[in-house]
Each structure stands twice: as C-alpha cells, then as structure tokens.
Amino acid sequence: MKNLWNDNEAKVFACDPLQLRVYTSRLLGRETRLVLHGGGNTSVKTSTTNLFGESEETLYIKESGVDLSTIQAAGFAPVKLETLTRMASLDELTDMDMIKAQRSAMIDPTAPIPSVEAILHAIIPFKFVDHTHADAVVTIANNERGEELIRKIYKASVLIIPYTMPGFILARKVSKITRNMNWQKIEGMILLNHGLFTFADDARTSYERMIHLASLAEDYLQKEGAPGSVAKAEDREDLLKLAGIRHQISVTKGDAMIARLDKSTEACGFADLPDVKSIAARGPMTPDHAIRTKPIPVILKDDVEKDIINYSSAYKKYFDRNTTGELTCLDPAPRWGVWPQHGTLAFGRSIRGVNIVSDIVRHTIRAIQYGETIGGWKPLPEKDIFDMEYWGPQQAKLHKNDVTSELQGKIALVTGAASGIGRACAEMLHKQGAVVTGLDLNPKITRIFNQEDLTGLTCDVTNDKRVKEVVESIIRRFGGLDILVNNAGIFPPSLSIEDMDAKIWNLSMDINLSSHQRLLKMCIPYLKQGIDSTVIFIASKNVPAPGPGVSAYSVAKAGLTQLARIAAMELASDGIRVNIVHPDAVFDTGIWTQEIIEERAERYNITVEEYKTKNFLKTKITSKDVAALVCCMAGPAFAKTTGAQIPIDGGNERVI
Ligand SMILES: [Zn+2]
Incomplete structure (x- = not known):
C-alpha cells in the first residue's frame, strides 16, 4: 500500500493540528482498500480556549458517516475530552444516553454529530488517532484461524481486541484491557472482524503506522492467497431479464430502485464459482457494511422472481430470529445480487447509493476469495451482524442522505x-x-x-x-x-x-x-x-x-x-x-424563431406581445x-x- 505523505503538502498545515488532521484523514480516504464511503474515523486532541479564557482539552472527532476522502475541518466535531474519558469508566450507558452526553459535551453545539467511536478515540492516550476498516486485516480476521493468523503476522506490535459491538461497550472494554498497559510498546490495535487503529503524537507517524500495518496484512495475503477468479461476460447479456430482476427488487422494496450489473471479469469470475452460493451467503466483510448491503446477497438462478421472493422471506425470518425489543423489520429487499453467468448486481434508490454498494461488493468478493484460500471465509455470526444492522446510530447514517423526491429511483x-x-x-x-x-x-x-x-x-x-x-x-x-x-x-x-x-x-x-x-x-x-x-x-x-x-x-x-x-x-x-x-x-x-413569431403575429394582425399571451388567461x-x-x-x-x-x-x- 502506497504511503501518500508528502512533506511539501503537509508543511502548509504544520502549525495547525486540525488542518494536519484533515490532511492525513484525506490521505486515508484516498485509499479504498482502507476505507469506503463514510467508513473509518480519525481524531486529534488539542487545547481550545473557552469564553472565559480557560484552556480546555478537546477531541476533534470525525462526523458520523462522513467521507474521509473529502472531509474538511468543519467535518470534525469538537467534544470535551474529559467528559468522554469519564464516560468510558461508567458501568452502563445506553446508546441514547451516550449520544446525548456526547452532544452536550460539544463545545460548539452547531457542529456535526460525532462518530460513535468518540469515546474510544478519547481513551487512546495519543494526540492523533486513525481508524480504518482495512480490507486485508478484516479479510484475515474473517477466518477459522483469524486470530491465530493476526497474531502470527503482527506478533506483539499490536493489541488484539475480540469483536465487540462499537460504541460505549467497545470503548469500555478497551479501557479495561489497557488499564495497566504501556501504550508506548504498541503501534496499533486490531479489532477482530472490524478494523485497525493506529496512533501517535504526530500526524505523520500515526498515518504511516496505518499504511505499514495494513501493508503487512496485504503482503501476507499476496503470499498466501490466490488472486480472485476471473471470467468473461461476453454473449451473456440478457437485458430483459435484468429489467425483470430490477422490477422484482423494486416491488419487494416498495420503491423504485436502480439496478447495476457489474460484468467485469472479476465479478463474473466470482459469480461463476461453483460454491458461490455457500461462500457469498456467509456474511459481510465487516458488520459496518450491513446497513448498505444487508447481511447477504440474493443468488439469482433461472427463476429470478422466485429467488428474490425467497430472499425476502428468509430476511424476515432472520429478523424474527434476532430481534429484541421494539425493532421494526426493515424492507426485505436485497441490496446486491450474484447472478451466475452474468456478474454481480448492486441495487439502490439513487446513483450515489448504487455506487456505494458496487464499491463494497467489489471489495467483498475479493476478500471472500482470499479468505477461502487462507483457510476458509468465516465472517461474524449473524447475531453480531444483525445488532449492527439494526443499531440506531448506524441507521441514522443511512437516513442522513434520505431522499424522498416523488420520482426517486425512476x-x-x-x-x-x-x-x-x-x-x-x-x-x-x-x-x-x-x-x-x-x-x-x-x-x-x-x-x-x-x-x-x-x-x-x-x-x-x-x-x-x-x-x-x-x-x-x-x-x-x-x-x-x-x-x-x-x-x-x-x-x-x-x-x-x-x-x-x-x-x-x-x-x-x-x-x-x-x-x-x-x-x-x-x-x-x-x-x-x-x-x-x-x-x-x-x-x-x-x-x-x-x-x-x-x-x-x-x-x-x-x-x-x-x-x-x-x-x-x-x-x-x-x-x-x-x-x-x-x-x-x-x-x-x-422551433420558434423571432421571425416565425413576428410572421404569426402579423397574420393575426396583433403585436408580438399580444400574440404571446393570446389566450383566456392572458398568460405566457x-x-x-x-x-x-x-x-x-x-x-x-x-x-x-x-x-x-x-x-x-x-x-x-x-x-x-
Ligand atoms: Zn469502525
């Protein structure tokens, strides 16, 4: 993975920690193998002076769901550091209370909603903290031998945390585990099945550690894994059937959806794998993707309508199996599909939505194939995926860009x-x-x-x-x-x-x-x-x-x-x-030139202006x-x- 740090670019921001934070956040955002569409988050700890001239330690943390590749200073929410670190020591905290407490600790009430990882960023005792969902790291973790392989690759250079739901529970767990730990001895922290954290007191080191640690995982896969299958999509086009799939998806969703077929050699190679039905249906790369892609794709065979109907009834059963409390089942339509002999499909209400799903799918099918090569693709159990899919703060990310225009998806x-x-x-x-x-x-x-x-x-x-x-x-x-x-x-x-x-x-x-x-x-x-x-x-x-x-x-x-x-x-x-x-x-x-208008007006023996409003309402x-x-x-x-x-x-x- 390429280190994109550039001294000339960075020196412009040298005196401003927040601007430097923006700079390296964007560097991370430029690498899609680290973060995709709103994934990952970054922060910087700095002092600010309040109205009374007092200095306050403040955590500038990325806004929830915003893209790192285009983030600006205004995309970071300033939160009082002390409140956040104290929150990590609580025994219990509901999501609602966490969000409320984070909001009330913001030093600028007009700033955006902080990332759900704000508390975790706060307790990491370094000025700069970087977090990504690096493809290679989650690919290796999503494996029968995941933890063992991660330990083998990283040895003692990273702290390994078993999968835990993000937010308060994760922050509290890390806080407990690291109470007597010497943070100086590690370069990063791997959250199994989730992603990677790096940190340092300077922006460059934290960023470069991210590139270094992600590269170690990539190198391992390169060495061990086989490249993904490829196949050609020539002579396979069936546009009528594609329109039929999109119709059934829209009916199932209850809204018009756009469907995009990816018939690249990689997508066709994956769709043609003999065991695609089994490997594609095991779960997403990281639970964070479930809000965009649902836990699994629909596998389309000959009777595509029936396949989609079966998917939707299976989705309802998945909801019933896992629901607790007052949750309402989301629409049961798939967000991506595997269509053997044709490629992969992405569905969405807008082009932006389709692009997000397409990108995640491209990365996912690669991860699945690598995972199979290094010992067996094994994502988290469905209950963990479900909890993230239906987690309020996750759903809020989706609704942020909600579109309700009358002809949406048409x-x-x-x-x-x-x-x-x-x-x-x-x-x-x-x-x-x-x-x-x-x-x-x-x-x-x-x-x-x-x-x-x-x-x-x-x-x-x-x-x-x-x-x-x-x-x-x-x-x-x-x-x-x-x-x-x-x-x-x-x-x-x-x-x-x-x-x-x-x-x-x-x-x-x-x-x-x-x-x-x-x-x-x-x-x-x-x-x-x-x-x-x-x-x-x-x-x-x-x-x-x-x-x-x-x-x-x-x-x-x-x-x-x-x-x-x-x-x-x-x-x-x-x-x-x-x-x-x-x-x-x-x-x-x-079709109307000034000449024609004048000619017509003359024919009726009226002025051009009269001709233009020659109707009962006298309107143009x-x-x-x-x-x-x-x-x-x-x-x-x-x-x-x-x-x-x-x-x-x-x-x-x-x-x-
Ligand atoms: Zn994350």
Whole structure:
C-alpha cells in the first residue's frame, strides 16, 4: 500500500493540528482498500480556549458517516475530552444516553454529530488517532484461524481486541484491557472482524503506522492467497431479464430502485464459482457494511422472481430470529445480487447509493476469495451482524442522505432534450429524483447533460439502429425504464397544401410521427417491466385546433395523438399509462424563431406581445410550465389516468 505523505503538502498545515488532521484523514480516504464511503474515523486532541479564557482539552472527532476522502475541518466535531474519558469508566450507558452526553459535551453545539467511536478515540492516550476498516486485516480476521493468523503476522506490535459491538461497550472494554498497559510498546490495535487503529503524537507517524500495518496484512495475503477468479461476460447479456430482476427488487422494496450489473471479469469470475452460493451467503466483510448491503446477497438462478421472493422471506425470518425489543423489520429487499453467468448486481434508490454498494461488493468478493484460500471465509455470526444492522446510530447514517423526491429511483428517457420543452422535462424529472437520459440530434446534448444520473446522448430518432443502442444502454446502466417522454419534433416551414413540398411533408411525418412509433415499440418490452410505467407524448394545440399553412406539422401531431390513444388501450393491461399534452405557444423552444413569431403575429394582425399571451388567461406558457405538467403526469397524481389529452395553452377558445 502506497504511503501518500508528502512533506511539501503537509508543511502548509504544520502549525495547525486540525488542518494536519484533515490532511492525513484525506490521505486515508484516498485509499479504498482502507476505507469506503463514510467508513473509518480519525481524531486529534488539542487545547481550545473557552469564553472565559480557560484552556480546555478537546477531541476533534470525525462526523458520523462522513467521507474521509473529502472531509474538511468543519467535518470534525469538537467534544470535551474529559467528559468522554469519564464516560468510558461508567458501568452502563445506553446508546441514547451516550449520544446525548456526547452532544452536550460539544463545545460548539452547531457542529456535526460525532462518530460513535468518540469515546474510544478519547481513551487512546495519543494526540492523533486513525481508524480504518482495512480490507486485508478484516479479510484475515474473517477466518477459522483469524486470530491465530493476526497474531502470527503482527506478533506483539499490536493489541488484539475480540469483536465487540462499537460504541460505549467497545470503548469500555478497551479501557479495561489497557488499564495497566504501556501504550508506548504498541503501534496499533486490531479489532477482530472490524478494523485497525493506529496512533501517535504526530500526524505523520500515526498515518504511516496505518499504511505499514495494513501493508503487512496485504503482503501476507499476496503470499498466501490466490488472486480472485476471473471470467468473461461476453454473449451473456440478457437485458430483459435484468429489467425483470430490477422490477422484482423494486416491488419487494416498495420503491423504485436502480439496478447495476457489474460484468467485469472479476465479478463474473466470482459469480461463476461453483460454491458461490455457500461462500457469498456467509456474511459481510465487516458488520459496518450491513446497513448498505444487508447481511447477504440474493443468488439469482433461472427463476429470478422466485429467488428474490425467497430472499425476502428468509430476511424476515432472520429478523424474527434476532430481534429484541421494539425493532421494526426493515424492507426485505436485497441490496446486491450474484447472478451466475452474468456478474454481480448492486441495487439502490439513487446513483450515489448504487455506487456505494458496487464499491463494497467489489471489495467483498475479493476478500471472500482470499479468505477461502487462507483457510476458509468465516465472517461474524449473524447475531453480531444483525445488532449492527439494526443499531440506531448506524441507521441514522443511512437516513442522513434520505431522499424522498416523488420520482426517486425512476428511470426516464426524454427525446429532443437539448432545448425547449425536452430540456426542461429532463431537468425537472432529474430534480424530482429520476435518473434521466436525454437524446438529441444536436451533439451539444452530451455537454448539456454530463452527469451519471443525467446523461445526454447524441441520437437521430429516425435512425433505428442508434435508437436501439441508446435504449439498451439505459437498461444496461440503470436496469430498466419507467418514463418515456416523446418530445422530439421539428416545425416545418408554413406552406399551403397546394404548395406543399413532398420532402417537407415526408420529413415531418418521419420525425414528428413515425420515429415515435418505432421508439415506443422498442421501449414497450422494458416499460412492461417498469415501475408505474408511463409514456407521455408532447403533441400540440394544433391537434384540436389546427390552422392553415401547417398541415405537415398538424397532421403528424394528430397522428401522434391517435398513436398515443391506441397505445393507451393496448398497454393498459400491462399497467402502462399513456397520456398526451397539447402545448400551445411555448415560445422559448427551438422551433420558434423571432421571425416565425413576428410572421404569426402579423397574420393575426396583433403585436408580438399580444400574440404571446393570446389566450383566456392572458398568460405566457414556458417550457418549464410544460415540464411541470409532464412531471406531474409521470407521478402518482396521474396514477389512474390513461389516454388523456391535456391542453397547456392558457385557455384557447377553439380548444375549450
Ligand atoms: Zn469502525
């Protein structure tokens, strides 16, 4: 493991212990083999001066659940050291009282919630304390011969503590064990099945001890263990089945979930192991992961629906077996899966959540295989895992980033998304929690939307091959499709029927009508597996109220409306809702140029301003207004509506 300490970087912080603490915490955070997503914690002990000019010993401890890789000074909670050390000498302390006492001992009440390990950090008699869940150390500890191997590797250089639930109980245990111990003789402390502590009076030594001790475990595994199995995932793709898995996971969870398939050679190698069912189902690398991954994955075989249902009933039984007191069973849906012949799967309500699970899974499957090689992978008993999974302070970490947006976990596709109504729809769907892919002929789309959960792809909607590619890429990235917004369109030049050019007519039919039929056809198999799937067609006021000179546009939009009405009938039995919006005079879109607006105003013999608000409500209609209606139609308010045509035109006398 690489030592990332850099004298030049560190010297800037030399006079400020907290800044130095931030610096080495980030160094730890940069190594994913030490900590993953909010795991681990660090602290520094220093003096602060209170209002009365008195000096107080203070422990700056990492905020619960925050990422070490990006932590800032504000991510450390300042707690009175004396209160914390006295707490370790109590005989009993409930979690609630511990959290209360820690909060009331904070010298800044607006600071974040301290890590649950604050008391343990306080009793370690060194200025800097570093704690990680180093993969290699927990891998070795999760073994039949775990303790024996750890002793063999570290000899007397570390203190070994058998697994104990974190928080007060662990701090008290360490306090008792170390009462007459000479801390100067050891470099670190290993909590079996949990992680590693190092400490020193200077930041660099504490950090370097962490790298050194973790490296010893890695070197041992390298020497003893075999590299993980690898296999290729070629020709194994089954996107429909993937969408079916994501559907069943979402139904079991009771919320729309995103599913990501990892078909890397490592993931496939693991999924293809003959004993994968047994080794994957023994438990997580560290109980800390259980809140993200649940204790074990679902193993998917041929009847994936049944596998997920069986998993959920087994999870309920696991809860019943282990529950004590007033606990409520969490949702029984798995958070990751092993899919032989395909790879591993991660599930989550957001891309961030999926990424966290994916990372933990990647590290876990490696640890399991090393564990098997060095004597047999054997995580903690399920009761210990359960206690951590259902521990209040752990669950609080999860809820910190809770998202309750209406469309959370939904997967959406919007065509014509580089400008106007399409762009507004994509942005608003994303804001409401959906992962969105926006298509447009304009290559600018890839720069407009370039986030993992809001992506722009260049696509000519009349090019079937390309459309198929992008639809499949959505299933591959997110596991399904729930919302389709058919918006792409052109506004051909105004021509009377007598003067109509066949090319213009055909182009309008192809883009404004036929391309939507083909896209819908391609999406239907996936929409059938979606969660409250919905299709929304952006038609036009011209359908109920056509005007002269725009036959190429209006006829195509009328055809589109008819297509949507028939789709509503055909797809209702699959629970897919199909609705239509008829916007009018949305002038902030690509199809309206100043020239067209002026020409139209002149035709009606009114000013441009009058033309823009030519409706009963005397209001201007914007792309955002249409997007708000589309989002509403994609959500629960329209759960029981299909085949509807909704005008958004400020009230038009020919439509009413
Ligand atoms: Zn820990």
